[in-house]
Amino acid sequence: MGLVDQAEFHFFHFFPYTDLPADHRERASLWVDFSNANYDPTVGHDLYNRYLSEMLLADKLGYDGLVLNEHHNTQYSMNPAPNLTAAALIPQTSGWISVFGTPPNLGYPNRLAEEYAMLDVMSGGRLRVAFPLGTGMEYWANAVNPATARARFRESIDIILHCWTDDGPRSYEGDFYTYRYLNPWPRPLQQPHPECYIVGTGSPETIELAAELGFGYSVVFIPRTVQLQVFDRYRERLAHHGHEPTPEKVAIGVMAYVAESDARAEEEFLPHVMYFFENALRTTPRYLNPPGYVTVPEFRKRIQAADVHGSANWDDLVAINRIVAGTPEKVADAIGGWIEEAGSNRLTLNLTLGDMPHWKVVKNTTLFAEEVIPRLRARKEAAA
Amino acid sequence: MTATPVTPAGPGSRVLFDQLDYDVNGTPTTVLAAGNPDAPRIVFLHGAGTFHGWAFAERWTERYRVLIPHHPGYGDSGDLDGLRDIHDLVLHYIELFDQLGLTADVNLVGFSLGGLIAARFAIEQKHRLRRLVLVAPAGLRVPGLAVDDLFRIPPEELPGRLVHRMDTLLPYLPSDPGDVDFTVDRYREIRTTAIMLWEQPYDRVLPRWLGRVDIPTLVVWGAEDRLLPVDLADSWAALLPRSTVARFPDAGHLVLDESADASAAVARFCDGGG
Numbered sequence: 244m245g246l247v248d249q250a251e252f253h254f255f256h257f258f259p260y261t262d263l264p265a266d267h268r269e270r271a272s273l274w275v276d277f278s279n280a281n282y283d284p285t286v287g288h289d290l291y292n293r294y295l296s297e298m299l300l301a302d303k304l305g306y307d308g309l310v311l312n313e314h315h316n317t318q319y320s321m322n323p324a325p326n327l328t329a330a331a332l333i334p335q336t337s338g339w340i341s342v343f344g345t346p347p348n349l350g351y352p353n354r355l356a357e358e359y360a361m362l363d364v365m366s367g368g369r370l371r372v373a374f375p376l377g378t379g380m381e382y383w384a385n386a387v388n389p390a391t392a393r394a395r396f397r398e399s400i401d402i403i404l405h406c407w408t409d410d411g412p413r414s415y416e417g418d419f420y421t422y423r424y425l426n427p428w429p430r431p432l433q434q435p436h437p438e439c440y441i442v443g444t445g446s447p448e449t450i451e452l453a454a455e456l457g458f459g460y461s462v463v464f465i466p467r468t469v470q471l472q473v474f475d476r477y478r479e480r481l482a483h484h485g486h487e488p489t490p491e492k493v494a495i496g497v498m499a500y501v502a503e504s505d506a507r508a509e510e511e512f513l514p515h516v517m518y519f520f521e522n523a524l525r526t527t528p529r530y531l532n533p534p535g536y537v538t539v540p541e542f543r544k545r546i547q548a549a550d551v552h553g554s555a556n557w558d559d560l561v562a563i564n565r566i567v568a569g570t571p572e573k574v575a576d577a578i579g580g581w582i583e584e585a586g587s588n589r590l591t592l593n594l595t596l597g598d599m600p601h602w603k604v605v606k607n608t609t610l611f612a613e614e615v616i617p618r619l620r621a622r623k624e625a626a627a
Numbered sequence: 628m629t630a631t632p633v634t635p636a637g638p639g640s641r642v643l644f645d646q647l648d649y650d651v652n653g654t655p656t657t658v659l660a661a662g663n664p665d666a667p668r669i670v671f672l673h674g675a676g677t678f679h680g681w682a683f684a685e686r687w688t689e690r691y692r693v694l695i696p697h698h699p700g701y702g703d704s705g706d707l708d709g710l711r712d713i714h715d716l717v718l719h720y721i722e723l724f725d726q727l728g729l730t731a732d733v734n735l736v737g738f739s740l741g742g743l744i745a746a747r748f749a750i751e752q753k754h755r756l757r758r759l760v761l762v763a764p765a766g767l768r769v770p771g772l773a774v775d776d777l778f779r780i781p782p783e784e785l786p787g788r789l790v791h792r793m794d795t796l797l798p799y800l801p802s803d804p805g806d807v808d809f810t811v812d813r814y815r816e817i818r819t820t821a822i823m824l825w826e827q828p829y830d831r832v833l834p835r836w837l838g839r840v841d842i843p844t845l846v847v848w849g850a851e852d853r854l855l856p857v858d859l860a861d862s863w864a865a866l867l868p869r870s871t872v873a874r875f876p877d878a879g880h881l882v883l884d885e886s887a888d889a890s891a892a893v894a895r896f897c898d899g900g901g
Contacts, residue, residue: 389821390821390822533821535821535825539811539815546805547807
């Protein structure tokens with residue numbers, strides 16, 4: 244029995260705005276204070292249409308689902324309200340829709356519980372969600388205090404779970420939110436509620452929260468080898484809290500590009516990976532760590548760690564992350580190995596990244612579906 | 628309470644402060660103390676950073692018992708569990724003043740964030756105070772007067788915004804700008820400030836209630852303040868019934884550190900009759 248035979252492949256799209264001014268490299272940050280005067284809605288309209296078509300292609304090609312995320316004040320993402328995008332995708336798709344996701348503490352949690360329940364009911368129970376704390380940058384963009392964000396985050400998730408699992412009305416008295424009649428309509432179709440993940444960067448607090456709630460766990464922006472230690476710790480805590488550490492509890496992210504040869508794949512993929520790390524992610528330590536966003540000991544750790552936001556070279560990136568470019572065989576080999584080492588059968592795939600042109604997205608997404616996924620499945624059968 | 632005689636007022640200073648440690652309703656609280664214990668008292672409430680020393684208070688110790696508490700979440704004091712806003716610090720100081728026996732005749736001096744705390748304290752506790760000095764106090768919103776939000780100022784620009792002459796600050800800055808301990812200490816202090824002021828950097832109570840503070844009040848400002856403009860001085864004075872304004876040339880936001888005249892004026896004001 245391998246993990247590969249139950250592996251799910253989810254197509255992730257960041258919806259980047261890539262029509263940047265020529266002098267954008269002079270800017271220390273393309274987040275938070277990068278002026279929205281640089282956003283051309285006409286270009287944006289074309290990009291939305293293109294990106295939606297790429298997601299629909301992935302659904303038609305048989306990917307298990309589509310994944311969306313949320314960011315604010317940035318060219319990195321045109322999805323500050325991913326539930327709107329999810330709603331647009333639902334009537335045109337048949338796979339899972341994963342909103343990975345809206346920081347629940349940036350608004351009113353009953354409202355997010357309502358929106359997710361709407362999406363779940365509308366889609367016939369195809370919704371999955373993740374609760375991210377949100378990057379530090381989101382707290383410069385929104386009127387929420389970064390210094391109390393974690394406590395508010397916890398309380399928000401608690402409220403959403405009450406919304407989904409309690410028969411209303413009930414009252415809720417929290418440190419941040421008081422509800423006199425918590426009784427949201429609709430309630431989710433999936434029972435007791437859609438599958439949930441916590442997205443983190445491996446901090447002990449988020450691992451513990453995910454384990455305690457029995458949620459899945461996914462990490463971003465930390466090296467692959469560190470992720471493996473984090474997953475071990477998470478599974479240990481999950482078991483401690485009485486939840487079974489099944490493979491779908493851990494979701495891993497993969498950046499992959501498939502082409503006729505390894506050299507061709509690397510040549511076609513590399514510029515967009517570099518664009519993603521050097522430009523799309525480029526921001527300042529100050530925006531990454533607003534006051535109080537992390538605890539004081541965690542801040543001490545962070546300022547002594549390497550900065551992944553805005554500088555990169557290919558060899559380091561490949562050594563640190565799950566990035567592969569090559570023939571279907573090479574890509575399948577790498578991904579099969581990552582599935583086994585992480586003990587995960589949930590993959591979120593970045594097959595489009597940064598300023599990748601449409602033809603490459605179509606080529607890569609199609610080759611991956613037709614040449615890589617079947618190879619992985621066949622490998623399982625051979626092993627069985 | 629325990630006392631350790633360690634902390635010099637500043638580099639090369641001859642004045643040593645005793646470090647007194649209190650438990651204020653569960654918050655470990657450090658108070659620096661110098662001067663004759665029987666002399667009249669000056670309590671100084673510091674700003675949002677504790678790194679620039681207390682050399683300006685040296686002259687005060689000649690005639691006063693000078694007490695400098697570190698706010699919860701700053702300097703050597705512990706964090707205040709459940710801190711939400713400035714009023715939590717007012718309550719903290721009511722309790723600390725009780726423990727210190729500061730029930731009357733206190734001269735209260737507050738600088739910047741400490742000025743805001745002192746003003747809020749005075750509104751509720753003026754019976755404990757003899758005189759109030761507000762040094763470039765934070766927190767007053769004046770329509771039409773643009774003030775940069777502290778959190779919007781990049782940390783690398785902050786030293787230049789604090790002083791008129793950089794040599795005032797140099798002895799207190801680490802030689803390596805990336806100094807980890809210094810950076811972490813400043814992060815802790817800006818974190819505490821953010822807990823209280825991120826959502827609303829202005830204090831809605833001040834305009835309505837400062838009129839209660841009918842004790843003699845001195846408003847001190849550096850003419851070259853690049854953090855909180857000197858024009859704010861008149862707005863504070865207009866709300867304080869018994870106030871006078873003293874502006875000092877060639878001094879920035881850290882006016883007490885940059886102007887010996889300013890520091891002397893504070894002592895002289897405290898010397899004055901009720």
